Amino acid sequence: MTARTYLDHAATTPMRPEAVAAVMEGMARWANPSSPHAEGRAARRALEDARGRIATALGWDGEVILTSGASEALAIALRGAGRYETIATTVEHDAVFRAAEGDNRISVGADGLVDTDDGTSLLAAFDPREATERFAIQSANSETGVVQPLETIDARRREDWIGRPITLLADCSQSAGKLPLPPADLIVVSAHKLGGPPGIGALLVRDLSLLVPAGGQEQGYRGGTENLPGALGFAAALEAPRDWFERTGALRDRLDAAVRAGGGEVVADASPRIATIAAYRMPGRSAAAQLMRLDSAGFAVSAGSACSSGTLKSSHVLTAMGMDAKAASEVIRVSFGWSTTAEEVDAFAAAWSAMA
DSSP: OOEEEEBBBTOOOOHHHHHHHHHHHHOOSOOOTOSSHHHHHHHHHHHHHHHHHHHHHOOOSEEEEESSSSSHHHHHHHTTTTEEEEETTTTSOHHHHHHHHHEEEEETTTOOOSSSHHHHHHTSSTTTTTTSSEEEESBOOOOOOOOOOHHHHHHHHTTSSSSSSSEEEOOOOBTTTTOOOOOEEEEEEEEGTTOTTTOOOOEEEEEGGOOOOSSBGGGGTBBBBHHHHHHHHHHHHHHOOOHHHHHHHHHHHHHHHHHHHTOOOOOOTTTBOOOOOEEEEEEOOOHHHHHHHHHHTTEOOOOOOHHHHHOOOHHHHHHHHTTHHHTTTEEEEEOOOOTTHHHHHHHHHHHHHOOO
């Protein structure tokens, strides 16, 4: 049987051993944290302790609403028809487009970045009739790894950008636990992208008045029994050593160089990119053909985000960056995690080069 090399960590990454142990501990605490009896109160204490540890590990001093994952966190953050208009970039995750009110979009350049120097392109998306507006933007893109200039965007809005309040929502699903949190009012975090368990995430909130209550748990902002094992695993994953991330940049640079040498294209090569995600184009060979051959050779990679790659439809991210349909259909995504080794990267580079 062919040995497997997993390089699809942006879809989900293996759980840290510390997180597995914490989830097992949580499963032994089987009581409902919302129950009033002694067992429930003990579970509640453990849940609130985990919530505090998550905030501390992320360096967050606001509210932490635990969710079932990033998609639910985005839905909660964007819920509230009639209260505001939502503006999003053209390269956001599909979950943003499903949840966002309105259809205002801010374009990006061929580099995948919002142009903060040209105020016109930003201002054009905002509706002068709206009293308040919400701007949703990914910290690091899930397909290309491009890191948006959120510090610059935050500074612009604080300079009375358009003369009225703008709420900044940062989707940090791919960057939380790896890069410092950006300045934002609402931040989305996903546990299974950083070594925690699937089925839990968080919405970090600067001011709860920004949200619309709609549930019985989590201070009234979501419904459903709290996931204590998930919360404990989430906290443990965030507290685990992060020295692996420092090594990942060198691994991605190594693979970038191999792809260039083999005649391939590194998507958004000159843009700031998170070290854990890279998109590569192999001219003349479709992504579908690449994925099948690589999978047969024992390599797990993807084309686009996991939520849409199963359909092999055209990537809206690459299209928004100005790539034509044929070129976009030749791009695959390779992503790294805490368990990725240099040997795995070198083996993939050799397989990619041989195919090219």
